[in-house]
Structures are given as structure tokens and as C-alpha cells.
Amino acid sequence: MRKLVFLVAAILLTAPCVANGEEIKIANALVKLIDQLDVPAREPGTLAALDVQEGSRVKAGTQLARIDDTEARFADERAKVEWQIATQNANSDVAVRLAQRGLQTAEAELKRAEDARLKLRDVVNETELEKLRLAVDQAKLAVEKAQHEQAVAKLQRDLKKVEVDFTGRNVARREVTSPFPGVVVQVNKHIGDWLQPGDKVLRIVRLDRLRTEGFLEATQAIPGLEGRTVTLVVDLPSKPQAAFGGKLTFVSPEIDPFNRSVRVLAEIDNPTLTLQPGLRG
Secondary structure (H helix, E strand, O other), rough: OOOOOOOOEEEOOOOOOOOOOOOOEEEEEEEEEOOOEEOOOOOEEEEEEEOOOOOOEEEOOEEEEEOHHHHHHHHHHHHHHHHHHHHHHHHHHHHHHHHHHHHHHHHHHHHHHHHHHOOOOOOOOHHHHHHHHHHHHHHHHHHHHHHHHHHHHHHHHHHHHHHHHHHHHHHHHHHHHOOOOOOEEEEOOOOEEEEEOOOOEEEEOOOOEEEEEEEEEEEHHHOOOOEHHHHHEEEEEEEEEEEEEEEEEOOOOOOOOOOOOEEEEEEEEOOOOOOOOEEEE
């Protein structure tokens, strides 16, 4: 059997225990997944669409399947129309302008009557003046009422916008989407199946970014290793000694008392998806 090679951390260190430019080699590093998920249904209903199959490569946010959303879409459309109506009412100031125009007219009539009374006292009696003053007060109240109704209409518009957001979210919750770019490795449901919230529709794994796990001698686990670049070297069927770059992300603070080693993790870039979980290097 061909011998697998090492996870190599090419590090320039100033610590006296590691010479400048020396490579720290970690044997038998295991390639593992970072992101994997059994994608669940979030709402009850019949599975109406299944857009992928085993082996499908998808991007983050891609629709994988859809639960029947007919009623949810009707509710969403109705909420949108009601929001448009509420927006028109909130933006209309016709009632306010009409009330203000009535106030201007009432105030002008009162002023003409008061001016006429100053010139000729018997032209307008006190009762008529009181009626005109009452008309002005009523016109002022009409302006306040119109302004109040417009403020309420704006609140109703905002409420309808919340309802639109809610109904839109209900539609979105019936879409089964990919949380990250990956490959569909298992499909558990079929079109027509009844789903309950939490039912596993399919399983997806991310392959463009993987993790390697290995064990480093405690004497080499000096502070500051995290973040250093690493190279994973592994024999692939079509490419021996294939190299993949990444960085060291974790050095365990615990030392194994039996073999005097510490657990280390590195994230490896795998843009061509040729590196597979389960390999050792």
C-alpha cells in the first residue's frame, strides 16, 4: 500500500527550540468535514418540489426543495395589496388641506364681521359674531382631526408592512435552502411526502473548506502557532503528493499524559473539491 505523507506546517519561528525556517511535520493527519447539515423542514406540509439529487453541487442560498406554499403565497399577496392601500391613505393629505381651507374661510368671515362691527356697530350683532367664532373653533378642530387621522393612517401603513414581512417570511420558511456551498450527499424525502417541522429532507456537506486533525509533540507546541500557514500533502489516486494550503486554527492547551502530544486543527482550502474527508496525509 502506498504510504501517505504528512501535514506540514511551514513556520518561521524565533523560539530557540525550533530553528529558523524549520518545518514541523505532523504524521497521519486526518481530513474531516467542517460544515455538514441534515437540512430540516421548517413548516408542515406536502413536499411540492425537489430540485436536487445526490451529487448535486449547490451554492449558499440555493433552493433545494419546496413545501407546498399555495395558501402562504395567497396570504402574502393579500398583505401586499393591503399595504399598498394603507400607503396610499398615509401619503394622502387631501383631508388635511380641505380642513385647513375651511379654517381659512371661517377665519376670514369672522374677520370681515369684526371689521364691519367696528365701522357700524349694528351691522353685525353679538350672536352672529359668536356663531362665526364657533365656526372658526370647529374648523380648527377639523384640522386637528384630519392631522390625527393622517397620523393613524401612517401607523396602519407601518403595521401592514410588518404583516407583509411576516407573510413573506412564512413563504420563505417553506423553501428548503442550502446554508452553505456544498454537495448533496443524501436525499431522504420524495415529492408528495408529508413533512413535519424538523424532518430531515436531505444532507449536505461542504467540501471547498475542510479540516485536518493531527497530534503534535508537546515540545513543539509553542505559543503563537495558531494562524500559521500549513500544507497538507496527500496521495490522491490521480495525483500523488498532492498539496493543499491552509492555516493552523487550533492548538489544544491539554497535553496527553500518555504520548506527550497535543491535538491541533488546521483549515484546508479545497477549491477543486479533489480532497475528500476521511483521507490521511
